[in-house]
Amino acid sequence: MNYKRILTKSGGVNSSPSKRIDYIDLVKGIAIIGVVWSHTVHPQWYNVTYINALFFFLSGFFFKEEPFPKFLNKKFKTIIIPFIFFYLLSYPFRIIFNLWDFRTLSNFDWECIFDIFDVASRSDYLFVNVPLWFIFCLFMMQLIYWCMNKITPEKYRTVIYLIITAIIILWNDEIKNYPTIFMINNAVQWLPYFIIGNLFGLKLSHFLSNYKSNYIIILATLIAFIGLQAIPCDIPAYFFLKAILFFICIMSFFAYFNENKSKICSIIRTLGVSTLFILCIHILIQIPFQRALMKIFGQREVFTGYIDVTLTLLIIYLLIPIVNRYVPWAVGKKK
Secondary structure (H helix, E strand, O other): OOOEEEEOOOOOEEEEOOOOOHHHHHHHHHHHHHHHHHOOOOOOOOOOHHHHHHHHHHHHHOOOOOOHHHHHHHHHHHHHHHHHHHHHHHHHHHHHHHHHHHOOOOOOOHHHHHHHHOEEOOOOOOOOOHHHHHHHHHHHHHHHHHHHHHHOOHHHHHHHHHHHHHHHHHOHHHHHOOOEEOOHHHHHHHHHHHHHHHHHHHHHHHHHHHOOOHHHHHHHHHHHHHHHHOOOOOOHHHHHHHHHHHHHHHHHHHHOOOOOOOHHHHHHHHHHOOHHHHHHHHHHHHHHHHHHHHHHHOOOOHHHHHHHHHHHHHHHHHHHHHHHHHOHHHHOOOO
């Protein structure tokens, strides 16, 4: 889908089909590679939380305010159907993986298919396919945001939403640890990134794509991020500030490659426009590679991570055109 920018009176943004922001797809492509890397057989040396926050931030860019039936119909096709399809597809895979690991099904949790109905505080409880938590959480988040827009006068939204953002950040730990059904707590916990993305994201992305001295922004935000990262602090507001600096830094960097036609940018761009498919399928492809690599090398190494992520993304890259052509509905797309 392509997009154009429509500013609301409140300073927020609605989006409608027009011109796609090319370098945002590059950012998404790099981010989804980071997600796949975080699940590979390798030492865990970076915080994937920043990437989760980045995806919620970017999702806010293109949220479109529209009548509820149209909104729900669109989200059902683009989020719920892919979620259900890959959720059900993952169940037999989990049975096979259990047989592979233990040579028996006596220890298999046959009721794990109903995990989605659990009342839980964690986001990673969908045993059949853990990364699917993001998809359902995003749906709940957008549903909450639609309701917020419905009850909040447009001219007051920016101020009210910034206050809501501050409140959620202040009570972040309490919200995160409060058990709910359907990941409502997680949707609220991550909502500040979506709000900031919707209020300011498109304006920021257009500014960066037209600004001629992005290296100044890159250098300033990178220095600030590294400086803040060096100071030990677990306050949610502190992490939020670091995350926003990280987002601006990475967006400023990739703005230099806007409309770049090189092969590597083309590959990353393809991954960037297929993030939903990659998020849903990568763990099912990775697990066999992980088992084989651990059997061969016996331990987690950086190079085993490189092998794992390369093979996984190669297979996914080859599958993307096939899925888009024959089962586009499974990834929320039209023919």
